Amino acid sequence: MNDQQQGEFKTAQQAVEWITGLMPTVGIRPGLERMELLMEKLNNPHRRLKFIHVAGTNGKGSVCSYLDRVLRSNGYDVGMFTSPYITSFSNRFQYNGEDIPDDAILKLVNRLKPLAEEIARTEWGPPTMFEITTALAILYYATVSFPDYVVWETGLGGRLDVTNVVTPLISVITNIGHDHMDILGSTIEEIAGEKAGIIKSGVPVVSAATQPEAVEVIRRTAASKNASLYLLGEQFFYERLFASESGQSFSFEGTFRKYDSLDISLAGAHQVTNAAVAVMTLDVLRQYYATMVDEETLSEALKQTVWPGRLELVSSSPRILVDGAHNPEGMEALANALEDVYSYDSLNVMLAMMPNKNHEQTLKHILPMVNSLIVTEPDFHRKMSAADLAELTKRLQSELGGPRNIVVEPDWRQALDLLGKMAEQEGERTLSVVTGTLYLIADVRSWLLHQSKSEKGW
Incomplete structure (x- = not known):
């Protein structure tokens, strides 16, 4: 043996x-x-x-x-x-x-x-x-x-x-x-x-x-x-x-x-x-x-050098960018990059978060730029509910402006399908971004690149 x-x-x-x-x-x-x-x-x-x-x-x-x-x-x-x-x-x-x-x-x-x-x-x-x-x-x-x-x-x-x-x-x-x-x-x-x-x-x-x-x-x-x-x-x-x-x-x-x-x-x-x-x-x-x-x-x-899940283009048609921006500084860097180097007519974002985070300070950087926002949940034992996150984004929307359309879809796969359909309808000048917790990024990335779920975790 x-x-x-x-x-x-x-x-x-x-x-x-x-x-x-x-x-x-x-x-x-x-x-x-x-x-x-x-x-x-x-x-x-x-x-x-x-x-x-x-x-x-x-x-x-x-x-x-x-x-x-x-x-x-x-x-x-x-x-x-x-x-x-x-x-x-x-x-x-x-x-x-x-x-x-x-x-x-x-x-x-x-x-x-x-x-x-x-x-x-x-x-x-x-x-x-x-x-x-x-x-x-x-x-x-x-x-x-x-x-x-x-x-x-x-x-x-x-x-x-x-x-x-x-x-x-x-x-x-x-x-x-x-x-x-x-x-x-x-x-x-x-x-x-x-x-x-x-x-x-x-x-x-x-x-x-x-x-x-x-x-x-x-x-x-x-x-x-x-x-x-x-x-x-x-x-x-x-x-x-x-x-x-x-x-x-x-x-x-x-x-x-x-x-x-x-x-x-x-x-x-x-x-x-x-x-x-x-x-x-x-x-x-x-x-x-x-x-x-x-x-x-x-x-x-x-x-x-490459680093998965950070401003990574995982699909070119439709254009889907994944970025694990899960805190204020990360989201500010994402927002700056979107303004700085990416070209698009319409920006649609799919978002999920973990609890115990500084979400208001995080979201203020991205919400004013977004046309449609899909709020979802990571497939993980600890998570912020899509309903709670949507409530927060709607409150911030009234202060900051931003998404004309906020959709709540707790199932991340259905949320991803919805993101794809929006891009199809709006044309090739649309940029779709999946962001927030890395637990969401892990699953979306694995699904789009390998048609499988990740074993995400710490």
């Missing part, structure tokens, strides 16, 4: 079902005690890996994707751990652009399950889904795939996020905005304090935070940890040179070098900021750790 069959689970699907089942039963419990205990029981495998730790309100996934692509293009083996996933659970654990194989999931989860049960009997209680998933990633990279670098995205916040169990080569804070305020705090200062919690003693930090109060928190935290800070607008700068639906270019000047022109394929001004953050991060890695990054390869790799 091989070691994969010696544990409780016989298939990868059983193992994944156990992990995802922890979300509704155990929930979210910020803190590192259980994670540190679990790492100890595993002989601290995370200490053998080189992490690039990425936190922030928006742009984390895009920055991770830029870093992953550039490092791989320069000959390095790269692990990338991200959340939430868009198509399947295994998407979260990438090694050289490939998902973790089922046999690795099965073997490693069978190793983790008895340890999780041991910890559940301690004063700390059972590990959460996030903790088991993060431990699985560490085990995969430290004992199976052995990457040169691990691009490591935080799940929630930073200070108490389970990914913060690692000490990285470099810490990255993309930006600070209003998200998860029920957990991270109600002010920019409080949220910045949580994100800045990933800053470690002597470890350099790159950030594109702009609000003075957020910058002050990051600057103070970096100084207290003797960590060199590379801040957008102070140690590095960029200028957007060109933008269209299919790509953009920008110049970059940092502490160590400058680039006259770099190209990216991802749309929206915010993606230039994300690319600049990635370039500065790579330059710090090159300066501090002798990481090899060829200038020609850098430009080509940035151009090749």
Whole structure:
């Protein structure tokens, strides 16, 4: 009998079902005690890996994707751990652009399950889904795939996020905005304090935070940890040179070098900021750790970078754009991109949200631009009802103007059919956008591209 069959689970699907089942039963419990205990029981495998730790309100996934692509293009083996996933659970654990194989999931989860049960009997209680998933990633990279670098995205916040169990080569804070305020705090200062919690003693930090109060928190935290800070607008700068639906270019000047022109394929001004953050991060890695990054390869790799569910055109006839704008800053970036680079006569939007979000501040950016709005629900155990979301949008509509037509359709598939019919009737100059929670984006994207539902989740 091989070691994969010696544990409780016989298939990868059983193992994944156990992990995802922890979300509704155990929930979210910020803190590192259980994670540190679990790492100890595993002989601290995370200490053998080189992490690039990425936190922030928006742009984390895009920055991770830029870093992953550039490092791989320069000959390095790269692990990338991200959340939430868009198509399947295994998407979260990438090694050289490939998902973790089922046999690795099965073997490693069978190793983790008895340890999780041991910890559940301690004063700390059972590990959460996030903790088991993060431990699985560490085990995969430290004992199976052995990457040169691990691009490591935080799940929630930073200070108490389970990914913060690692000490990285470099810490990255993309930006600070209003998200998860029920957990991270109600002010920019409080949220910045949580994100800045990933800053470690002597470890350099790159950030594109702009609000003075957020910058002050990051600057103070970096100084207290003797960590060199590379801040957008102070140690590095960029200028957007060109933008269209299919790509953009920008110049970059940092502490160590400058680039006259770099190209990216991802749309929206915010993606230039994300690319600049990635370039500065790579330059710090090159300066501090002798990481090899060829200038020609850098430009080509940035151009090749894609990130699902962010201003992604998933259908050209009718034109359907999906964008996971689920907080005020994300929706503002979407609205700016729609005004900036997309051409259309009519804009129709399909929207779903999760509860506990700053919806009024989010929706004010998009509603005035919309012709028809279809309000729906994600296929997920936690969700905001379409009726409640419609009530909110109607109230905002009276203040802000906006959709001449608001339709409530809780079934997302029927809502998507309706979106398509509207586009058919209105002609090719109509742009259809599906936005809001990534749980909706995941299903719509999988359905339009693969005619299947996603296994969306954290």
